Amino acid sequence: MRALTAIEEADIRERLSAIAPLSPKTWAAVRALGARSSLDKGGFFSRPQEPATRFAIVLSGLLRHYYTDARGRESVKAFRGPLELSGPYAELIQGRPSRTFIEALTPVELFVFRYADVDAAAQTSLELSLLLRRFGELQFVAKEQREYEFLQLSAEERYQQIRGRFAELMQHIPQHQIASYIGITPVALSRIRARLGRKR
Amino acid sequence: MRALTAIEEADIRERLSAIAPLSPKTWAAVRALGARSSLDKGGFFSRPQEPATRFAIVLSGLLRHYYTDARGRESVKAFRGPLELSGPYAELIQGRPSRTFIEALTPVELFVFRYADVDAAAQTSLELSLLLRRFGELQFVAKEQREYEFLQLSAEERYQQIRGRFAELMQHIPQHQIASYIGITPVALSRIRARLGRKR
DNA sequence: TTCAGTTCTTAACCCGGGTTAACGAAGGGC
DNA sequence: GCCCTTCGTTAACCCGGGTTAAGAACTGAA
Known part of the structure; x- marks a missing residue:
């Protein structure tokens, strides 16, 4: 488990700053909550039945979010590449077990957070609270774009x-x-x- | 422009409390920001080109959210009934002009907020900030459900x-x-x- | 190297939904 | 009352995509 390189750190910080203002203090707090992790190609960051507890920023590589229905047919919800956020988001915010496979399509490097940690930190930080809010809003906009694609x-x-x-x-x-x-x-x-x- | 009835007030408060904790103080602040309003059947709460500035809680009646593409074909995004929230949400959070028609399918009573007011209030209120965050998260979950319906x-x-x-x-x-x-x-x-x- | 699994393509057939058009019913507006 | 528009249904025809099956190219493991 290596530490973040200076470049990775700057990239993550910039990425988060693009979502909402991020003071040095908040950034330090966020950074301390994350941990570097990696996945081999074919490995899973999330599987159905597991409790949904973690999300991550992709440092490198490519992930696929999908689920299967009762007859075993797969449906792909998303692909996530470098500096995008990955995790079973709907299940995290609802406190439910994961229903989502998150699979590494290539070797993947991640910066991983426990959702409970970040959520708890947001209870006392307006800045972090705003960050989580904006993040949810962006997720919503993305799904609405997808709705548009299916409708029209x-x-x-x-x-x-x-x-x-x-x-x-x-x-x-x-x-x-x-x-x-x-x-x-x-x-x-x-x-x-x-x-x-x-x-x- | 009548005031809220006691029943309406209790309904709204309960509805918001179901999204996130709502202290008496925050509730009083929120309530002071809203104003009752009504629409005739066929009237519009939002139209494309208008600046997106307001959202509302439906007190009674039924609204339809839709947009049209270049060839004029309509696509319906949502229907909203009593105690649901309505507004050009994606445009509000992105600060863009509305692209959405919101039309009253029946006579409609609304409790209307200016988004900027609520957003500003959330800058100093963790509780309100959490409310807006949870609201965005719920919107996301709803759209992901819709994605599921189209995929499977x-x-x-x-x-x-x-x-x-x-x-x-x-x-x-x-x-x-x-x-x-x-x-x-x-x-x-x-x-x-x-x-x-x-x-x- | 061989064998198996995966990926992509192509063909044949079927079916669901799009398109256009015609018709009847219901509901406003005058 | 009447007209005109909106709405829902049905039919005919077409086309896109689902399904099944076969085969080719590639990959990886024994």
Whole structure:
């Protein structure tokens, strides 16, 4: 368990500052609550049934958030790359056991927090409270964007959206997982790609 | 502009208390920031282009949140009934102009807040800050539920879900708006209803 | 190297939902 | 009363995506 490098530390701090104002004091407190951790490719940061207790900032690598239904069909909720936050967020804030798989698609370095620690610290810190609030708000905006994509875009358009958004990370993501993310089968995505290839 | 009745006041207070702890002092502050207001059937609480400044607790009646795309096609994001919160939330928290129509499907009574007032008050109140945070978190959970419905349920299953959830309010909602909410056309919903009628 | 598992593609077939159009019913506005 | 719009239904036709199956390319482990 190595310590954070100076660069990583600066990156994290900048990332959090972009969400809400972060005084040196608050930053020191937050930093003290986190711990570096890593995952091998294929490892899990969260699994269903486990108590949901932790979230993390991705330092490097790529994670996939997904769940399975009763018949075992997977649905991908999100991909998370460097300097994004990862964790079974809905379950953390509801105090429920995880229903989410969070899997490392590549080797991953994380800076991990126990949600209870941060939540407790926010009880006495307006700044931290605001940070958690803004974070929740951003998560909401992202999900509303996703709602928009399902309501108004075709599968082909959704594919082109994600293609723009994850451009460089996409080579690490198997296509059937991208298909699941946009709500179609791997076969359908393959057809869409063939269609697009013919056009351009 | 009538004042709140004792019953309305108790209802609102209870509703907010269910989101986060609400001391008498904070409740008094919140209450002082709100103002009663009403809308005729067909009136709008929010329209695209307007600055997004207000949100409200519904005292009675039913609202619809929707937007239109470039080709003018409507998509319904939500319906809001008594004691639910309504407003162009994503735009409020991002400080952007509204992109959302919020329309009264029936005559509506509201208790209205200026977002800036509440936000400012939260800068000095941990309790209020927590309230806003929890509210955002609940909004997120609701949208994630909706994501689940699009990823794993068929249109027919989505219809049955909403049927359970809005049971009594549904007679005030035209069917083509329900169709839009679940992401299909009115014609398709009519077919689904015919299918279901034949079965049961 | 061989065998198995994974990933992606393509084809064939089916079905759900989109589109357009026609029709009847209900509800305002005059 | 009448008209006009909105609403819901049904039918016909088309197309996108689901399903199943087969095969090719690649990877990794024994």
